[in-house]
Amino acid sequence: xxxxxGRTGRPRSAEAHSAILRATRTALAxxxxxxxxxxxxxxxxxxxxxxxxxxxxxxxxLVVDAVAALLDEQLELPDSGSLAGDIEGVVLxxxxxxxxxxxxxxxxxxxxxxxxxxxxRERVTAAIVDRQKALVLRGRERARARGExxxxxxxxxxxxxxxxxxxxxxxxxxxxxLVSGEPVDAEWARRFTRMVLGGLPALTAEG
Amino acid sequence: xxxxxGRTGRPRSAEAHSAILRATRTALAxxxxxxxxxxxxxxxxxxxxxxxxxxxxxxxxLVVDAVAALLDEQLELPDSGSLAGDIEGVVLxxxxxxxxxxxxxxxxxxxxxxxxxxxxRERVTAAIVDRQKALVLRGRERARARGExxxxxxxxxxxxxxxxxxxxxxxxxxxxxLVSGEPVDAEWARRFTRMVLGGLPALTAEG
Amino acid sequence: xxxxxGRTGRPRSAEAHSAILRATRTALAxxxxxxxxxxxxxxxxxxxxxxxxxxxxxxxxLVVDAVAALLDEQLELPDSGSLAGDIEGVVLxxxxxxxxxxxxxxxxxxxxxxxxxxxxRERVTAAIVDRQKALVLRGRERARARGExxxxxxxxxxxxxxxxxxxxxxxxxxxxxLVSGEPVDAEWARRFTRMVLGGLPALTAEG
Amino acid sequence: xxxxxGRTGRPRSAEAHSAILRATRTALAxxxxxxxxxxxxxxxxxxxxxxxxxxxxxxxxLVVDAVAALLDEQLELPDSGSLAGDIEGVVLxxxxxxxxxxxxxxxxxxxxxxxxxxxxRERVTAAIVDRQKALVLRGRERARARGExxxxxxxxxxxxxxxxxxxxxxxxxxxxxLVSGEPVDAEWARRFTRMVLGGLPALTAEG
DNA sequence: CAATAACCGAGACGGTACGTCAGGTCTTTTC
DNA sequence: GAAAAGACCTGACGTACCGTCTCGGTTATTG
Numbered sequence: 001x002x003x004x005x006g007r008t009g010r011p012r013s014a015e016a017h018s019a020i021l022r023a024t025r026t027a028l029a030x031x032x033x034x035x036x037x038x039x040x041x042x043x044x045x046x047x048x049x050x051x052x053x054x055x056x057x058x059x060x061x062l063v064v065d066a067v068a069a070l071l072d073e074q075l076e077l078p079d080s081g082s083l084a085g086d087i088e089g090v091v092l093x094x095x096x097x098x099x100x101x102x103x104x105x106x107x108x109x110x111x112x113x114x115x116x117x118x119x120x121r122e123r124v125t126a127a128i129v130d131r132q133k134a135l136v137l138r139g140r141e142r143a144r145a146r147g148e149x150x151x152x153x154x155x156x157x158x159x160x161x162x163x164x165x166x167x168x169x170x171x172x173x174x175x176x177x178l179v180s181g182e183p184v185d186a187e188w189a190r191r192f193t194r195m196v197l198g199g200l201p202a203l204t205a206e207g
Numbered sequence: 208x209x210x211x212x213g214r215t216g217r218p219r220s221a222e223a224h225s226a227i228l229r230a231t232r233t234a235l236a237x238x239x240x241x242x243x244x245x246x247x248x249x250x251x252x253x254x255x256x257x258x259x260x261x262x263x264x265x266x267x268x269l270v271v272d273a274v275a276a277l278l279d280e281q282l283e284l285p286d287s288g289s290l291a292g293d294i295e296g297v298v299l300x301x302x303x304x305x306x307x308x309x310x311x312x313x314x315x316x317x318x319x320x321x322x323x324x325x326x327x328r329e330r331v332t333a334a335i336v337d338r339q340k341a342l343v344l345r346g347r348e349r350a351r352a353r354g355e356x357x358x359x360x361x362x363x364x365x366x367x368x369x370x371x372x373x374x375x376x377x378x379x380x381x382x383x384x385l386v387s388g389e390p391v392d393a394e395w396a397r398r399f400t401r402m403v404l405g406g407l408p409a410l411t412a413e414g
Numbered sequence: 415x416x417x418x419x420g421r422t423g424r425p426r427s428a429e430a431h432s433a434i435l436r437a438t439r440t441a442l443a444x445x446x447x448x449x450x451x452x453x454x455x456x457x458x459x460x461x462x463x464x465x466x467x468x469x470x471x472x473x474x475x476l477v478v479d480a481v482a483a484l485l486d487e488q489l490e491l492p493d494s495g496s497l498a499g500d501i502e503g504v505v506l507x508x509x510x511x512x513x514x515x516x517x518x519x520x521x522x523x524x525x526x527x528x529x530x531x532x533x534x535r536e537r538v539t540a541a542i543v544d545r546q547k548a549l550v551l552r553g554r555e556r557a558r559a560r561g562e563x564x565x566x567x568x569x570x571x572x573x574x575x576x577x578x579x580x581x582x583x584x585x586x587x588x589x590x591x592l593v594s595g596e597p598v599d600a601e602w603a604r605r606f607t608r609m610v611l612g613g614l615p616a617l618t619a620e621g
Numbered sequence: 622x623x624x625x626x627g628r629t630g631r632p633r634s635a636e637a638h639s640a641i642l643r644a645t646r647t648a649l650a651x652x653x654x655x656x657x658x659x660x661x662x663x664x665x666x667x668x669x670x671x672x673x674x675x676x677x678x679x680x681x682x683l684v685v686d687a688v689a690a691l692l693d694e695q696l697e698l699p700d701s702g703s704l705a706g707d708i709e710g711v712v713l714x715x716x717x718x719x720x721x722x723x724x725x726x727x728x729x730x731x732x733x734x735x736x737x738x739x740x741x742r743e744r745v746t747a748a749i750v751d752r753q754k755a756l757v758l759r760g761r762e763r764a765r766a767r768g769e770x771x772x773x774x775x776x777x778x779x780x781x782x783x784x785x786x787x788x789x790x791x792x793x794x795x796x797x798x799l800v801s802g803e804p805v806d807a808e809w810a811r812r813f814t815r816m817v818l819g820g821l822p823a824l825t826a827e828g
Numbered sequence: 829c830a831a832t833a834a835c836c837g838a839g840a841c842g843g844t845a846c847g848t849c850a851g852g853t854c855t856t857t858t859c
Numbered sequence: 860g861a862a863a864a865g866a867c868c869t870g871a872c873g874t875a876c877c878g879t880c881t882c883g884g885t886t887a888t889t890g
Contacts, residue, residue, distance in 0.1 A: 007856095007857075007864095008856070008857050008858070008863070008864045008865075009855085009856065009857080009863080009864035009865030009866065010854070010855040010856050010857095010864080010865055010866040010867075011855080011856070011865090011866075012865095012866065012867095013866080013867080016866095016867090032320075032322075032323035033319065033320075033323075034241070034320065037844080037845055037846085038845075038846075038847085039844090039845070039846090040845095047867090047868085048867065048868045048869070048870095049847090049868095049869095050847095050848090050849090050866095050867080050868075050869090051866080051867065051868080053847065053848080054866075054867090058846095058847085059846095083407075104322045104323075105319070105322055105323055108315060108318055108319035108322060109316075109319040109320075111315055111319075111385060111386055112240060112312070112315035112316040112318075112319045113239070113240075113241065113316075115239070115311045115312055115315060115385055116239035116312055117239075121388065125388070129386060129387065149407075149408075149411055150411060160398070161398075161410060161411065163387065163389070164395075164398060164399060164402065164410070165407065166387070167379050167382045167383040167386075167387055168375065168378075168379045168399075168402065170382055170386070171375075171378035171379040171380070171381060171382025171383070171386070172374050172375045172378040172379060173378070174378060174382065175374045175377055175378025175381065175382075176374045176378070178318060178322055179318055179336060179374075179377070179378070180336065180370065180373070180374055181328065181332075182370065188371075191367070191368075191371060192371060192375075195371065195375065195403075195406070196402075196406060196407055197406045197407050197408070198405075198406040199402070199403060199404045199405040199406035199409060200356075200372065200403055200404050201356075201404070202406060203368060203371070204356055204357060204368065215832075215833055215834070215887075215888050215889065216832080216833040216834025216835060216886085216887065216888075217833075217834050217835035217836080217885070217886045217887050217888090218834085218835075218886085218887070218888095219834090219835070219836095220835080220836080223836090244875080244876060244877085245876075245877075245878085246875085246876065246877090247876095254836085254837085255836065255837045255838065255839095256837095256838090256839095256878090257836075257837080257838085257839095257879090257880095258835085258836065258837085260878065260879080261835080261836090265877090265878080266877090421882095421883080422837070422838045422839070422882075422883065422884090423837080423838040423839030423840065423881085423882065423883090424838080424839055424840045424841075424880065424881040424882055425839090425840075425881080425882070426839095426840060426841095427840080427841080430840095430841085446734075446736070446737035447733060447734075448655070448734065451870085451871055451872085452871075452872075452873090453870090453871070453872090454871095461841090461842080462841065462842040462843060463842090463843090463873095464840095464841080464842075464843080464873095464874090464875095465840080465841065465842080467873065467874085468839095468840070468841090472872095472873085473872095518736045519733070519736055519737055522729060522732055522733035522736060523730075523733040523734075525729055525733075525799060525800055526654065526726070526729035526730040526732075526733045527653070527654075527655065527730075529653070529725045529726055529729060529799055530653035530726055535802065539802070543800060543801065563821070563822075563825055564825060574812070575812075575824060575825065577801065577803065578809070578812060578813060578816065578824070579821070580801070581793045581796045581797045581800075581801055582789065582792075582793045582813075582816065584796055584800070585789075585792035585793040585794070585795060585796025585797070585800070586788050586789045586792040586793060587792070588792060588796065589788045589791055589792025589795065589796075590788045590792070592732060592736055593732055593750060593788075593791070593792070594750065594784065594787070594788055595742065595746075596784065602785075605781070605782075605785060606785060606789075609785065609789065609817075609820070610816075610820060610821055611820045611821050611822070612819075612820040613816070613817060613818045613819040613820035613823060614770075614786065614817055614818050615770075615818070616820060617782060617785070618770055618771060618782065637862090658849085658850055658851085659850075659851070659852085660849090660850070660851090661850095668862085668863085669862060669863045669864065669865090670851095670852090670863090670864090670865095671853090671854095671861095671862075671863075671864085671865095672861085672862065672863080674851095674852065674853080675861080675862090679851085679852080680851080829890100830889100830890085831888100831889080831890075832887100832888085832889075832890095833886105833887085833888085833889095834885105834886090834887085834888100835884100835885075835886075835887090836883105836884080836885070836886095837882100837883090837884085837885100838881105838882085838883095839880100839881090839882085840879105840880080840881080840882095841878105841879075841880070841881095842877105842878100842879085842880100843876100843877080843878090843879105844875105844876090844877080845874100845875090845876090845877100846873105846874080846875080846876100847872105847873105847874095848871105848872080848873095849870105849871085849872075850869100850870095850871085850872100851868100851869085851870090851871105852867100852868090852869090853866105853867075853868085853869105854865105854866085854867070854868105855864100855865090855866080855867095856863105856864085856865090856866095857862105857863090857864085858861105858862085858863080858864100859860105859861085859862075859863095
């Protein structure tokens with residue numbers, strides 16, 4: 001949340017801000033989205049309930065901010081030297097994130113809520129989705145520099161393709177972890193990457 | 208929900224049952240998961256609130272049942288004669304389902320809630336996930352019969368592979384439709400299918 | 415508050431009703447009007463806060479009912495055999511009521527609030543004022559029967575006169591007790607009665 | 622409230638002082654005691670909320686001051702030449718004051734609050750009650766000078782008597798106006814005065 | 829055909845959380 | 860150092876649902 005606009009008056013406490021976000025993540029992990037209450041967050045953060053409402057319009061917005069802060073910390077793309085290595089790396093990092101109960105509960109819930117609330121969706125897009133998508137673009141760039149992928153010719157087609165790859169990677173990992181409920185380990189990441197790069201036949205060829 | 212267990216006494220009204228499920232879906236589409244209330248569903252169904260609790264333990268269970276009924280109706284796998292055609296077909300059917308606001312709101316919300324509640328997860332798995340997975344298995348069977356895929360040798364590997372394909376297809380479509388918020392149209396389905404079958408290079412080769 | 419109108423549904427608990435009124439009076443005596451809170455009353459009565467709101471629209475209405483119940487108990491007119499005796503009696507009884515801290519706090523506060531809220535005023539009139547006024551009418555009747563006052567001739571004039579006497583007695587006692595803050599004892603009641611019956615000169619004549 | 626105490630620093634704005642009292646009275650008339658808020662008063666007076674608390678300890682004290690200023694303006698005793706005329710005059714003036722909505726709301730509320738708060742009661746006594754009582758003493762003095770009442774003999778008895786008359790006049794008028802809710806007009810004032818001077822029989826004699 | 833058992837509607841019950849508002853205090857910057 | 864601005868904590872407000880619990884009444888099956 002942007003700090004206050006004006007310059008006069010008592011400034012908002014910065015400690016309170018981070019204490020609240022921290023408390024939100026803890027509560028989220030323990031209780032899950034629906035059982036999380038503003039009162040509870042306020043109590044954990046050692047802050048009055050009104051202070052929450054002064055800074056965030058409601059539960060949804062608060063949680064989105066709290067979750068977004070999580071992704072910033074850990075979503076980095078390690079340069080492994082090959083496209084396959086990069087994909088496996090980002091898949092494993094993302095999966096690692098989804099193993100933390102606070103992220104599990106929050107991410108899907110935030111998405112679910114955003115299917116109904118356009119303002120929330122925009123917030124989710126800016127705070128979460130776009131940040132992840134940037135990773136795909138960077139990996140693609142590197143692969144081109146290494147000659148693993150042909151240089152860009154049609155910009156529009158290239159953007160469409162990036163979007164597709166992003167949906168495939170993020171969607172599949174989330175589905176595996178949260179819907180199917182199966183672990184995303186190194187072996188699975190290897191198989192998934194082989195399929196992304198070589199397609200279904202390549203996968204079938206060598207189990 | 209199974210109808211009554213015992214045999215004596217007044218039987219549960221069957222009309223009430225379907226009226227409730229119908230009302231749940233309508234309310235879900237209008238209000239979304241979190242704003243949906245039992246009172247509201249009861250009022251729409253012309254039924255007392257107690258009747259809901261007599262048949263379902265709570266909101267979660269009711270909604271899962273209501274959503275599961277949706278999937279039964281429309282999830283069929285058309286035999287198009289080729290593996291690519293089958294994939295495109297199921298992608299488009301699934302996407303069509305996700306366009307209906309009641310499904311949009313419900314599916315993710317149910318999944319989100321299930322990340323915290325094992326009982327609910329089991330219910331979701333049985334009522335929704337497994338039913339979708341069956342489609343993948345059937346398609347795979349056909350492709351083998353047509354010689355598009357090699358015959359099964361290692362059963363375990365084959366199962367692992369099916370699971371992966373299922374996660375890729377379902378996950379990507381859901382992510383495209385609900386997270387990225389972009390339309391899943393015939394053109395996209397074609398590109399996605401090409402990538403599933405040929406991998407990233409095949410996709411890049413021909414925009 | 416009239417019990418529920420309809421006949422269906424679970425009936426309202428009668429114990430709760432009296433427990434609430436009792437708790438209200440206790441809280442009123444301890445805390446006074448402005449510090450009295452619905453939460454507090456609910457806690458004392460061993461009842462959920464919502465139950466209060468189900469039965470009374472708000473604090474004002476609840477307190478009026480609670481106070482009205484007080485007056486019913488104690489406001490009786492003893493037949494002393496003479497008009498002077500009757501007046502002294504009712505003055506002392508009323509003063510005795512005003513000595514109880516719950517009544518002190520409540521009566522004035524209720525009146526104060528009613529100067530702004532016509533609905534509340536009506537409630538106060540019906541529940542408190544009219545009940546007191548009836549005492550004046552009864553005393554007047556007796557005095558006439560005893561020949562202490564001339565028989566009624568003009569009905570309208572008689573009503574006007576009763577109203578005046580009522581205002582004089584009730585107003586003066588309240589003012590003495592709550593505004594001036596002086597005790598209303600037997601001696602004062604005797605002097606006041608002499609003045610009501612004989613006027614200022616009679617009072618001055620014999621200290 | 623006494624103007625500034627210290628001598629150094631920025632002096633307190635005198636305009637602010639009267640603006641606040643004016644705003645308090647206006648708000649009181651519009652909203653009544655309980656709905657009146659410091660924030661509201663501050664906003665109306667064009668002053669920061671802090672300024673209020675710098676000058677008055679709280680809401681109660683502010684309102685008492687605001688109301689006391691009202692009484693100073695209008696409570697004068699016209700010399701009508703007779704005791705009856707003096708009483709009628711003061712009754713009508715007082716009633717006129719009670720017709721103003723700001724006074725109606727405020728006076729009773731202040732009294733009600735003071736039944737619980739000794740400090741407030743003292744303030745009310747000094748600022749409001751004593752000032753009214755002085756009128757009674759002055760009227761009594763005049764009546765003695767004119768021979769309408771016997772000269773003072775017993776000082777203590779005389780004080781007791783004044784107190785009684787004060788309670789009767791103020792109490793009855795307030796009760797008529799605020800509790801019974803009936804108008805205090807010239808005709809009523811005449812009847813009331815006759816009763817005060819001649820007692821109940823005198824009243825009954827001639828309707 | 830009566831008894832019984834489970835249903836149904838209505839609605840009160842104890843709770844929890846909501847989001848708002850007011851009271852008073854504290855902390856900044858500006859005058 | 861007063862004043863304006865506004866954040867802060869506390870705690871009450873009235874509302875909305877939750878899931879449970881009586882009620883009076885209504886079907887079915889069983890005896």
